[in-house]
Amino acid sequence: MDSKEKVQNEDLQKIKNYLQNSKKNIERMKIGKKPRRKFKFIIKENKFLFTLVLIIIVTTPLLTIILNRNPLATSPYKDAITNTMETFESNFTAVSGLPVHEVISENTSSELIILSTLANSILIESGLFSKKDNLMKRISFIFEIIVDDSFRDYNNKTQKLPVFNQFLGIYALYQAFYVLEDTAFAFSFTNISRIVNTMITDFLYYSTWPNLFAVSEDTSTSYLVDQALALSVLTTHMFLTGEQKVFGWDLKEITGGMLSRIENRFYISASQSFFHKYDTVTHVSSGISTSADLMFTSLGLSRTEKFSSGYAFPLSSYNLHQKVINELIDSNWLVHEVDKIDDSIQIKDQAFFTMVSYLLNLQNVGLEIENSTSTFLYSEDGFVNSLQNPIVTAESCMYGLITMSSKNWAKIQNEREYAPEPRPTPTGTGTETESPVPSASFSFVGVISAIVVIVALSRMSMKYKTRKKFGDQAEI
Amino acid sequence: MKTISVHSYKGGTGKTTFLLNLAGLLAQEGKKVLAMDYDLRAPSFQSYFSTNNLVSLSNYLLEDTPISKIIFPCQVNDEIHLDIVFSSMEFLQQHSKQRDKLSRDDSKYLSKLFNLQKLISKTYDYLLIDTIPGFFYRSIDALMVSNIILVVANPSISNILGLEELSGNIYSMLSKETKMVLLINKIEEEGIQADKTIFEENLSKLKKIGDQMFTHTLEVPFFNMLSERIYAFEKDTNKEFLDVITKLSKIIRE
Ligand SMILES: Nc1ncnc2c1ncn2[C@@H]1O[C@H](COP(=O)(O)OP(=O)(O)OP(=O)(O)O)[C@@H](O)[C@H]1O
Ligand SMILES: [Mg+2]
Numbered sequence: 001m002d003s004k005e006k007v008q009n010e011d012l013q014k015i016k017n018y019l020q021n022s023k024k025n026i027e028r029m030k031i032g033k034k035p036r037r038k039f040k041f042i043i044k045e046n047k048f049l050f051t052l053v054l055i056i057i058v059t060t061p062l063l064t065i066i067l068n069r070n071p072l073a074t075s076p077y078k079d080a081i082t083n084t085m086e087t088f089e090s091n092f093t094a095v096s097g098l099p100v101h102e103v104i105s106e107n108t109s110s111e112l113i114i115l116s117t118l119a120n121s122i123l124i125e126s127g128l129f130s131k132k133d134n135l136m137k138r139i140s141f142i143f144e145i146i147v148d149d150s151f152r153d154y155n156n157k158t159q160k161l162p163v164f165n166q167f168l169g170i171y172a173l174y175q176a177f178y179v180l181e182d183t184a185f186a187f188s189f190t191n192i193s194r195i196v197n198t199m200i201t202d203f204l205y206y207s208t209w210p211n212l213f214a215v216s217e218d219t220s221t222s223y224l225v226d227q228a229l230a231l232s233v234l235t236t237h238m239f240l241t242g243e244q245k246v247f248g249w250d251l252k253e254i255t256g257g258m259l260s261r262i263e264n265r266f267y268i269s270a271s272q273s274f275f276h277k278y279d280t281v282t283h284v285s286s287g288i289s290t291s292a293d294l295m296f297t298s299l300g301l302s303r304t305e306k307f308s309s310g311y312a313f314p315l316s317s318y319n320l321h322q323k324v325i326n327e328l329i330d331s332n333w334l335v336h337e338v339d340k341i342d343d344s345i346q347i348k349d350q351a352f353f354t355m356v357s358y359l360l361n362l363q364n365v366g367l368e369i370e371n372s373t374s375t376f377l378y379s380e381d382g383f384v385n386s387l388q389n390p391i392v393t394a395e396s397c398m399y400g401l402i403t404m405s406s407k408n409w410a411k412i413q414n415e416r417e418y419a420p421e422p423r424p425t426p427t428g429t430g431t432e433t434e435s436p437v438p439s440a441s442f443s444f445v446g447v448i449s450a451i452v453v454i455v456a457l458s459r460m461s462m463k464y465k466t467r468k469k470f471g472d473q474a475e476i
Numbered sequence: 477m478k479t480i481s482v483h484s485y486k487g488g489t490g491k492t493t494f495l496l497n498l499a500g501l502l503a504q505e506g507k508k509v510l511a512m513d514y515d516l517r518a519p520s521f522q523s524y525f526s527t528n529n530l531v532s533l534s535n536y537l538l539e540d541t542p543i544s545k546i547i548f549p550c551q552v553n554d555e556i557h558l559d560i561v562f563s564s565m566e567f568l569q570q571h572s573k574q575r576d577k578l579s580r581d582d583s584k585y586l587s588k589l590f591n592l593q594k595l596i597s598k599t600y601d602y603l604l605i606d607t608i609p610g611f612f613y614r615s616i617d618a619l620m621v622s623n624i625i626l627v628v629a630n631p632s633i634s635n636i637l638g639l640e641e642l643s644g645n646i647y648s649m650l651s652k653e654t655k656m657v658l659l660i661n662k663i664e665e666e667g668i669q670a671d672k673t674i675f676e677e678n679l680s681k682l683k684k685i686g687d688q689m690f691t692h693t694l695e696v697p698f699f700n701m702l703s704e705r706i707y708a709f710e711k712d713t714n715k716e717f718l719d720v721i722t723k724l725s726k727i728i729r730e
Binding site: 012181 | 547549580581613617621645646651
């Protein structure tokens with residue numbers, strides 16, 4: 001046997017050993033254990049760690065002193081958050097919406113699945129809570145209710161959820177995506193885009209084309225709040241993916257169209273106020289807008305102000321936000337539904353208004369609402385539903401958590417929302433705008449550069465090489 | 477999800493051609509397919525798709541880049557769900573230390589592959605893996621996690637000797653549940669005008685190995701065709717070749 005052959009055989013032996021070990025490792029991994037790894041590789045990879053351990057051993061006395069100091073409080077509401085989370089986890093095993101202390105039976109609803117996915121995700125993102133297991137549970141639920149790219153009723157999967165929950169569902173998916181990026185691949189932006197595509201075809205172009213109106217299936221009433229949330233989600237989608245088009249739909253055009261519809265059908269320019277709903281059959285607008293209508297409209301407007309949609313809405317997001325504060329928020333910073341003096345104080349409105357305020361970079365308002373919520377709507381068990389009917393439910397817990405984590409989370413969310421192009425000229429409405437991202441024209445080069453910017457967020461688009469016909473023939 | 481690897485002893489046997497065309501066909505039929513270029517030494521998926529991908533498999537293997545960032549959708553049309561994981565040659569050339577890491581008998585990469593497979597298993601119907609030809613640790617990883625292995629061999633003497641060696645030392649040691657398919661690809665050896673009798677002799681030797689060691693054997697004729705095409709997606713397609721791929725896809729679904 002010459003030396004070369006010998007070496008080869010040794011190599012072969014090594015390979016066979018590796019194969020044998022891999023077999024055992026696969027068996028280990030199948031039952032959830034880690035594979036056995038050669039020690040030399042572990043040391044090689046963790047040289048730094050080994051050195052560190054040495055240093056730690058040497059400096060232990062010093063470290064004990066440091067470690068014994070109280071950890072920094074990240075939120076004044078840490079206790080409220082921990083208690084609420086505990087209440088939620090111990091009382092609502094599945095996603096039931098029942099109040100605490102009542103019999104626990106399975107009462108799962110899609111609304112709650114979406115809400116708790118959203119709340120859990122932004123809570124983790126805000127850095128105030130780190131365990132992800134609970135969110136993982138939510139995720140398996142949320143997959144159960146997505147059928148053919150739209151959100152369905154948990155108990156009757158043929159039934160689509162109303163349009164508001166569809167869009168809230170998408171928003172929850174983004175947040176879960178960012179939190180679970182490495183573990184839950186199923187939330188690729190491509191998958192989310194598919195749902196967005198379904199929303200546009202099923203809910204916006206639902207009746208005659210081009211309707212650009214968010215109307216739930218089988219109904220003829222369209223609500224302002226639905227238009228507003230749809231507007232917010234579609235623009236946010238554009239910012240997060242850096243893509244102006246979803247499955248051929250031009251989001252900027254849709255945004256412009258929606259703004260125009262909102263103005264025509266909901267806006268009363270004389271009083272700078274809004275209608276609550278619009279009948280798509282009789283073409284009659286009616287109802288007084290609620291705080292939810294207005295705050296979501298304000299959010300939607302704020303997103304469209306980041307770029308040019310080709311349609312200028314007569315009211316700025318900032319002014320509308322101010323209007324909510326003036327007309328619907330009392331001296332205790334509690335959000336009323338239609339009038340500063342009505343007696344409907346709901347945690348839901350508190351939560352969404354905190355969220356919107358922070359997303360609009362209005363920190364002071366956010367802080368006040370956060371404060372009032374913990375003062376008036378928090379009991380020892382967790383957050384309560386409303387001031388009039390103060391019971392702790394799964395739902396109220398989730399809204400409480402959204403309120404508490406909005407501040408840290410909105411900062412992150414705002415940072416990752418890149419507008420596809422800078423706003424042409426600031427209209428001087430007083431909104432604190434974020435610095436615009438350099439313009440990227442949506443030529444191929446544009447797409448690539450936009451992609452470089454958002455590569456951390458989305459997967460890249462790629463085309464199968466298209467070939468020229470005659471080129472093929474020439475080669476054959 | 478089914479995992480399928482292609483492997484061979486020598487390079488240039490037709491692995492990538494079969495793998496991507498199979499991927500294309502399955503996707504065309506409505507299946508959700510992920511094709512992964514695990515041929516770290518000579519990646520070739522780039523020549524099938526126009527992309528300037530910045531994130532490749534090695535980023536996941538070496539730097540813990542999330543899986544979602546190395547998967548790229550191939551947008552043929554909205555109905556087709558074919559996603560791709562690339563390997564980048566540049567990456568490996570520039571960072572020779574990292575290339576060394578990837579070529580070791582370190583079980584870390586097996587577990588990375590295993591985890592990837594687990595995480596995507598609900599999202600896809602098929603995971604197709606292209607491998608480095610010959611005896612390489614990373615290829616063994618791919619074979620270990622596969623339900624089906626497509627071995628490609630050409631009727632040449634070096635292919636036969638190599639296949640015998642692989643069969644004796646590697647394939648025979650794999651799990652009994654692994655389905656083994658031999659693809660005898662009658663592509664002619666470059667520069668050699670193969671002598672007909674030798675060719676026939678080699679062919680029957682390959683068939684014999686196929687009968688002994690493999691669950692299925694499929695002969696593929698030489699096609700006067702263009703390389704780097706996914707024929708399922710081409711307008712003026714190569715019907716005969718697609719027929720072969722269809723046969724292959726039937727074997728896989730059995
Ligand atoms: N049956 C066939 N008839 C004609 N040409 C073929 C056939 N099979 C493969 N080829 C051609 O042979 C060449 C090599 O094929 P391919 O790149 O698929 O091989 P490979 O095994 O992936 O190579 P590598 O080891 O370099 O990755 C390609 O140009 C391909 O088009
Ligand atoms: Mg190849």
